[in-house]
Amino acid sequence: QVQLVESGGGLVQAGESVKLSCVASGRSFSTSAMGWFRQAPGKERDLVSVIRWDSRSTYYTDSVKGRFTTSRDNAKNTAYLQMDRLKPEDTAVYYCAVAADYGLPRGISSYRYWGQGTQVTVSS
Numbered sequence: 001q002v003q004l005v006e007s008g009g010g011l012v013q014a015g016e017s018v019k020l021s022c023v024a025s026g027r028s029f030s031t032s033a034m035g036w037f038r039q040a041p042g043k044e045r046d047l048v049s050v051i052r053w054d055s056r057s058t059y060y061t062d063s064v065k066g067r068f069t070t071s072r073d074n075a076k077n078t079a080y081l082q083m084d085r086l087k088p089e090d091t092a093v094y095y096c097a098v099a100a101d102y103g104l105p106r107g108i109s110s111y112r113y114w115g116q117g118t119q120v121t122v123s124s
Helices: none
Strands: 003-007 010-013 018-025 034-039 045-051 058-060 068-073 078-083 092-099 111-114 118-123
Touching: 003 092, 018 034, 018 092, 018 118, 034 068, 034 078, 045 068, 045 078, 045 092, 058 068, 078 092
Parallel strands: 010 118
Antiparallel strands: 003 018, 018 078, 034 045, 034 092, 045 058, 068 078, 092 111, 092 118
């Protein structure tokens, strides 16, 4: 059974940092892109970042460019999202997801497996 488990969320103040982890189990995802999404209350789930299967390329939505960094360790079947200089508007439930392909898919329908989400709350 495939399972993704996020961790690292919590309550922080604006300007602080948080690092999220996503551990996958049940099969190897070393040849799949991994994405991070977030969903704020009353809003749709939006793409935050994507990392290619070999880490050679990444994508970030405009609002987090220069503040967030995604990485992965295929040997550990784990992806990370380092979030720096957090803002109150970054408050959301953050989800990791594994794509059905190895590139930089941006559509939510491209992602096959999802974690349960971890809450990140940024206070002003």
